[in-house]
Amino acid sequence: MRYQDLKKIIDGEDAAKAVEALSSQKKDVDVEILKKQWSVDKHDVTDKGKRKDRKVLYEEEQETENGTKTVVKERPEPVNRIPVPFQKNIVGKAVSFLFGNPVKVVAAATQEPEIKLLDAVNKILDDNKTDSQNRVVAKQLFRSTQVAEFWYPIKAAEPHEDYGFETEFKLRMSIFSPWDGVKLFPLFDDYGDLIAFSREYTVKDEENKDIQQFETYTAENYYLWKQSGTSWEVVEKAVNPIKRIPVVYSEQEQAEWADVQVAIERLETLLSNHADTNDYNGSPTVVAEGQILSIGKKGEQGKVLEVEKGGKVEYLSWDHAPESIRMEIENLFKVILTYTQTPDISFESVKGVGAISGIALKLMFMDAHLKVMDKREIFDPHLKRRLNIIKAFVAEMDKDFGKVAKKLKIDAEITPYIIQDDLERMNLLITANGGKAVISQKTSVAQSGLVDDPDAEYKQLELEFEKANTVAVTEPTE
Structure with a gap:
């Protein structure tokens, strides 16, 4: 759809048709399933309807007119249900390797107006704590497959010069995702350019009733619709001062753990079954052949069991450990970590490594860094668009930056996280410097x-x- 065609629809009289057009490219995201996979207490292995308690038989003595009799009864016995928070581990490490280091903002600013503009952009980024917000954005994207950050000005209590120039406004940032119950509706034209962005959300009215609202941003205007019964009506329309959609939207095809979800469920089942087996076989069981003549008293040390001649007493031992189960569990761990490019940096896995060089560290984390390079396909454009939006707002808050904001190119550089071998790096620099201090x-x-x-x-x-x-x-x- 072309922007001019869209503009005719959303500026027309039919609000329902406008909302339908703006939401026509909606991405189907079943957030409830993703939340269920994310929360360990909602995994299938913890569901008593899917992993049912075991029914066991037991004997009970009952009094009758003729004495006592033994009755066999049935009772439920709880089984082990062991969920594993692999989804959080996969997302957490992906976020940490991607944004564990602060994002560098770089620009070829040489003249004073350019330097002042770059300084203003950096101050706005710092004021909004974007180094932390980057991790929030990545986490929301990796677990819900959609994320949007919205930039907007708010009027300050009094004029300030926090950005290097006097202004009445502060620039703020909010993050939206389906995880929080917000529906996101990007709309792209035939060339893949974002021509409108909308979100649908719920608010409470004066009577504490839920009201659905639908708001849209285009390069020219801001629109707000409110649901009235089964139809929509426009309640607000305003001019967009920066002539740019103030939203940075990103999406990915599926949740970060989607490819290994079946393996995670299988691993949880195996661990739970194995725990049941341990419960059953963990306590020693005595097997006696022949008649037992006497048993030592309870609590007596060095108890002796006396049996008839030819009898035998021994513990029932587990002679054949389930090696195939252990192997399958180890293989599932490897599959999950390998195919999500998640390094195993637990204490157990690295305790025997010892001191390793910087090159060895890079090789150890190479797969995670390759994943960062893959994610840059999403976040390089995301961060670039953020910087362009901030530049546009700065130029609107201070007209002196108008031409400079259009001309100056500001980029963001992502540096994958890695533990630095400072001694090796310093020795390399000293060698390159001819043995002199650096x-x-x-x-x-x-x-x-x-x-x-x-x-x-x-x-x-x-x-x-x-x-x-x-x-x-x-x-x-x-």
Whole structure:
């Protein structure tokens, strides 16, 4: 659909037709299933309807007119239900490797207006804590397959210069996803460009009744519809001052764990079944052949069981451990981690590694870094669009930035997280520098993290160095 055709529809008299057109490219996301897979207490293995309690038979003595008799009865016995939070582990590590390091904002700003604009953008990013918000955006995307961040100005209590220029407004950011009950409706034209973005959500009216609202952003206008009965009606329309949709939208085909969901369910079943087997076979069982003549008293140390001649007493042992079950469990762990590119960095897996080089660290985390490169197909455009929206708002808040905002190109660089081998890196730099130091003593003091006042500490080091190398005139020199 072309934007001009869409504009005719949404500016027309038929509100229901407008909402239908704006939601025509809706992505079907069954969030309830995803939430069920995410929450361990809702996994299938914990469902008593699917993993039912075991029915066992037991004997009970009952009094009758002729004495007592043994009656066989049936009772339910709880089985083990062991869910594994693999979904959270997969998403958590993917987010950490992607945004464990702060995103760098870079631009070829050389002239003063460009430097001021870049500084304003960085201050807005810092004011909105985007280093933390990046992880929220990624988490919402990886578990619900859709995410949108909305940028909007709010009027401050009084004019300020927090962004390097005087303005009455603060720029704020909100994050929307289906996980929070918000329906997202991006609309793209025939060339893949976003021409409208809408969201549907529920609010409470004065009588505490649920009211469905549908709001839309285009490059020209903002629209708000409210559901009235079975139809929609326009309740607000406003001009979009930045002439750009103030929404950054991203999506992916499926949840991060979708390809291994069956393997996770199978693993949970095996672990639960194996726990049941351990419960059954864990306590020792005594097997006696022949008649037992006497048994030691309860609590007596060194008890002796006396049996008739030729009888035998022994423990029932588990001679054949379920090796195939253990192997299948290990294989399922490998399948889940390998095919989600999730590194196993648990203490158990790395405790025997010892000191390893920086190259070995990179090889260990190479699969996770390859996943980051794959995710950059989504987040490079996402972060670029965010920066362009912020530039547009800055140019609107201070007209002096109008031409500069259109001209200056600002990019974001994602650096995958990895543990740094600082000693190896420093030795490499020293070697490349011909054996000379690469940082000053004052810088090393500041970066040590051992002192509260690096400047005062450096001055103290200078005094101590001077004292150690000064010879008093009265001191004998021989």
